[in-house]
Amino acid sequence: MAQDDPEAGMIGWPQAEMRHALDYFIERRMRELDIPGIALAVIADGRIVYEKGYGYADADGDQDVTPNTLFEVGGLGLPLEAYASMLLVRERKMSLDTPLSDYLETPWLPDERASATVTLRHVLNHRSGLSDRVRLGSRGLSFAPGAEFGYSGMGYVYLAHVMAEIEGVPFDRLMRQRLFQPLGMSSSGYVIPEGLVGEVARGHHALWMPISAFAGPMAAIFAVLAIVTVLVVRLGFHRLKLEPFDLVPAAVIAPAGASAILYYLQGGWALLFCLGYFIVWLAAIALIVAAVQYLRFIFDRGWSDGVLSRGMRRSSFSPVLFGAVLLMSLLFMTWQVPLPARDGDDFNAALSLRSSAHDLALFVTGFVDGALVGTPLRAAMIESRVTVAEKMGDRFGWGLGFGTREHEGSLTLWQTSANIGLLGTMVIDPSRRAGIVILTNADKGKILMQEVAGHVLGPEEPWRLP
Numbered sequence: 001m002a003q004d005d006p007e008a009g010m011i012g013w014p015q016a017e018m019r020h021a022l023d024y025f026i027e028r029r030m031r032e033l034d035i036p037g038i039a040l041a042v043i044a045d046g047r048i049v050y051e052k053g054y055g056y057a058d059a060d061g062d063q064d065v066t067p068n069t070l071f072e073v074g075g076l077g078l079p080l081e082a083y084a085s086m087l088l089v090r091e092r093k094m095s096l097d098t099p100l101s102d103y104l105e106t107p108w109l110p111d112e113r114a115s116a117t118v119t120l121r122h123v124l125n126h127r128s129g130l131s132d133r134v135r136l137g138s139r140g141l142s143f144a145p146g147a148e149f150g151y152s153g154m155g156y157v158y159l160a161h162v163m164a165e166i167e168g169v170p171f172d173r174l175m176r177q178r179l180f181q182p183l184g185m186s187s188s189g190y191v192i193p194e195g196l197v198g199e200v201a202r203g204h205h206a207l208w209m210p211i212s213a214f215a216g217p218m219a220a221i222f223a224v225l226a227i228v229t230v231l232v233v234r235l236g237f238h239r240l241k242l243e244p245f246d247l248v249p250a251a252v253i254a255p256a257g258a259s260a261i262l263y264y265l266q267g268g269w270a271l272l273f274c275l276g277y278f279i280v281w282l283a284a285i286a287l288i289v290a291a292v293q294y295l296r297f298i299f300d301r302g303w304s305d306g307v308l309s310r311g312m313r314r315s316s317f318s319p320v321l322f323g324a325v326l327l328m329s330l331l332f333m334t335w336q337v338p339l340p341a342r343d344g345d346d347f348n349a350a351l352s353l354r355s356s357a358h359d360l361a362l363f364v365t366g367f368v369d370g371a372l373v374g375t376p377l378r379a380a381m382i383e384s385r386v387t388v389a390e391k392m393g394d395r396f397g398w399g400l401g402f403g404t405r406e407h408e409g410s411l412t413l414w415q416t417s418a419n420i421g422l423l424g425t426m427v428i429d430p431s432r433r434a435g436i437v438i439l440t441n442a443d444k445g446k447i448l449m450q451e452v453a454g455h456v457l458g459p460e461e462p463w464r465l466p
Helices: 015-033 074-090 120-124 153-167 171-183 208-236 244-266 268-301 319-332 357-369 375-383 445-457
Strands: 037-044 047-055 204-206 336-338 386-391 394-398 403-407 410-419 422-429 434-440
Touching (some): 015 037, 015 047, 015 445, 037 357, 037 445, 047 357, 074 153, 074 171, 074 375, 074 410, 074 422, 120 153, 153 171, 171 357, 204 208, 208 244, 208 268, 244 268, 268 319, 357 422, 422 445, 434 445
Antiparallel strands (some): 037 047, 204 336, 386 394, 394 403, 403 410, 410 422
């Protein structure tokens, strides 16, 4: 029987009972949430006690998910990078409070004052002032280093550059040699052979998400410009009637503006993904409307007494028909559509890590034992934390590489990844030498991975900043 204390989670249950309960719960929720695949690994007492893959790595169902299936885990690589940096601290090649620019011959940050200020501690605590606009490669600072908290993938891009300069090898090779291979993480890498790209789980979005991500800003910009156009035409040119040609500037600027917004917020890859599905959606609607118009011409007007009539007028465009097809297309907006795979050599220290639930669980087992870096530095990663927020008695903070959550005297560490259509979480309970890794290939995986982490480790609350 499961233990009576719900705050302790399933981790204290008999293993057979935990496995049975997880299988039932995960398979049911995958169906309800329409999640193609999930990989799971549970750690208890410093060892992997359960790992399993559910569903498929792609919506076509051609490849089963296993604990060794590679996922694009993005942000989950940040605590791994932080842990590797502690190796260099242990070897006295780096210091927590020395400006990172001291290790470089050529400054990486354009701001000289920031370059002389940002330290390893700032980066690991997400207090460097660098942004999280990783896809744009933004190196500007939004606040003075150490002044406040601001989640920053760019800080880790900076750190990866520094670590590679110190060791004299590319960052991917550094991580393989110093962390992945010693811990047995044989499948993980920031760069992978092109032959393995097809084996990586494909991310999935509901169709409405990429379409609305582009169409929403475009419609808003067009509406604003249309109002401005009406005012200019009536007040500036004293015309009461608006001609279609008057809206041409708005029709041109709106998609260009939406593209610029998407590029700024998510980068070029996301722009191409959203724009591509938007164009395909409009093209499908246009083709269906054209086909229906053609059939109307043939069957409604083109036949007279069994003979095709000559000189019949061509059917005009029907806004009602277009609107009807548009509305019907909304019925298919919940379809899960796959994302294009990232190129194997597309390197980014904050985005491009490919790993598996098994490999990440091996990292968790190494972390709870203080492998490679030693227990004092491992403890420093937890103890050197800053408070970020407090909510309902819980204190959320950030240590040297991990988010932290203090709940009724217990402390857990966490990190999530949020690549488009690919979400994952890693939660560690150091006092119980326990943890969980969950990787999913759909946006709704965010719901399931929080539920599973809560059930396994307890309490049933989300591991993310409020």
